[in-house]
Amino acid sequence: MDHPGDPRENRLLGALAETDRLRWMQHLERVELRPGQVLCAAGQPQRHAYFPTSGVTALLHMTEEGMSTAFAVVGNDGLVGTSIFLQADTEASIGSVLVAGQGFRIAATTLQEEFDQCDPVRNVLLRYTQALVTQVAHTAVCNRNHTVDQQVCGWLLYLLHLLQGNSVVMTQELLAGMLGVRRESVTLIAGRLRAAGLIRYTRGDIEILDRIGLGHRACECHATVIQEYDRLLADSAHTAGSQADPA
Numbered sequence: 358m359d360h361p362g363d364p365r366e367n368r369l370l371g372a373l374a375e376t377d378r379l380r381w382m383q384h385l386e387r388v389e390l391r392p393g394q395v396l397c398a399a400g401q402p403q404r405h406a407y408f409p410t411s412g413v414t415a416l417l418h419m420t421e422e423g424m425s426t427a428f429a430v431v432g433n434d435g436l437v438g439t440s441i442f443l444q445a446d447t448e449a450s451i452g453s454v455l456v457a458g459q460g461f462r463i464a465a466t467t468l469q470e471e472f473d474q475c476d477p478v479r480n481v482l483l484r485y486t487q488a489l490v491t492q493v494a495h496t497a498v499c500n501r502n503h504t505v506d507q508q509v510c511g512w513l514l515y516l517l518h519l520l521q522g523n524s525v526v527m528t529q530e531l532l533a534g535m536l537g538v539r540r541e542s543v544t545l546i547a548g549r550l551r552a553a554g555l556i557r558y559t560r561g562d563i564e565i566l567d568r569i570g571l572g573h574r575a576c577e578c579h580a581t582v583i584q585e586y587d588r589l590l591a592d593s594a595h596t597a598g599s600q601a602d603p604a
Contacts, residue, residue, distance in 0.1 A: 362387060362410065362459060363410075364378065364381070364382070364385055364408070364410070364461055365378070366410035366411070366433055367408040367409060367410050367433050367434075367435075367436075367460065367461065368433060368434045368435070368586075368590050369408060369434070369435050369436055369481065369482075369485050369590065370385075370408055370461070372481050372590050373477070373478065373481055374477050377471075377475060377477060377478055381463065381471070384463050384464065384467045385408075385461040385462070385463055386461060386462050386463070387459065387460075387461055388407070388459070388460055388461065388462050389457075389459055390407075390409060390412045390414070390454045390457060390458045390459060390460055391454060391457055392454055392455070392456070392457050393453060393454060394453070394454040395451065395452065395453050395454075396414055396437045396438075396452040396453070396454065397437055397438060397440075397448040397450070397451065397452035398448060398451060398452075399419065399447075399448055399449060399450055399451050400447050400448070401447055401448060402446065402447055402448075402465075403438045403440050403441050403447075403448055403465055404464070404465050405438065405462040405463065405464060405465060406436050406437065406438030406441055406462060406463050406465065406468045407436060407437040407438060407452075407460055407461075407462045408435075408436050408460050408461045408462070408463070409431060409432055409433055409435075409437075409458055409459070409460035410433050410458065410459050410460050410461065411432075411433060411458030411459050411460070411520070412432070412454060412455075412456045412457050412458015412459065412460065412520075413430050413431070413432045413454075413455045413456040413458070413516060413519050413520065414430065414431045414432075414437050414452050414453065414454050414455060415427040415429075415430050415452070415453055415454075415455040415535055416428055416429040416430065416431065416437070416450050416451070416452055417450060417451045417452075417453060417534075417535075418450055418451075419451060424537060425451070425534050425537065426500070426534075426535070426536065426537030427496075427534075427535040427536070427537075428450070428493050428496050428497070429489060429492045429493050429496060430455065430492075430515070430516070430519070430535075431452070431489075432516075432519030432520065433519060433521075434488075434519060434586050434590070435485050435488070435489060435586075436485065437452040438452075438465070438468070439482075439485075439486055439489065441465045441468050441469055441472075442468060442469055442472035442479075442482055443486070444469075455527065455531065455535070456516070456520065456525065456526060456527060457526070484589040484590065485589065485590065487589055488582075488585050488586045488589045488590065491581075491582060491585045491586075492582045492585075492586075495578040495579070495581060495582050496578070498578065499511065499576060499578040499579075500536075500537070503576040503578070505536060505538055505542050505543075505546060506546050506549070506574065507574065507575055507576040508536055508576070509532065509536070509543060509546050509547075509550075510550070510571050510572075510574045510575035510576075511575040511576050511578055511579040511580075512532070512535065512536070512579065513525065513556075513563065513565065513571060513575075514565075514568065514571055514572060514575055514579060514580075515579040515582070515583070517565060517568070518579075518583055523564055523565050524562055524563060524564040524565065525562075525563045525565075526561060526562050526563075527561060527563060528561045529543045529544050529547055529558075530543075547563075550571070550574075553570065554566060554567060554570070555567045555570045555571050555574070556571070
């Protein structure tokens, strides 16, 4: 990338044709993403779409009893605010920043205009939406069919994929909230992973020591989701580039 904070550090923005991305530059606003910050609220209209370049946002469903479960996460591979161009009046879920980072945002009205008026932009956004639907579907299957141990390992590997590092700043309580399980369950699993030499955990910082070993304990769901994002966003970049202005 040309410099830190380049919009192309977000894969979705990077998949836009150069002419489209240059047009967007005058509308994109750089933002800091703080842990716990709510980027979208259930039942509320979305005023901006957010494109993380670092950090991770969890998309959550909250029950009437106050229990939450993450059904998807968004990092530098996508956006928060699909309800805007899907023409939903309000958001159906909560988008809360899980891991601090940076990103860009664009006004909802601008994004809607781009979606309506530019075919290559619409293609990129719809392909991303298909990838997000795939993630939601695999999360549902994973929650139903795989052990909490497998889910913890899978989520850790997926988060590392988004953060492109070896550690995740996250408490066991937050991880438990993502999975919709008791904190004690995550504490027990973290202890097993640490004893096996797979992770190091200190004060909310989870460092992965053995990715291969962690992968052996994880289910296949998150790896499948990564492959689908790679396929759809790569195809988007190719399609957008082929339709770019020859000038």
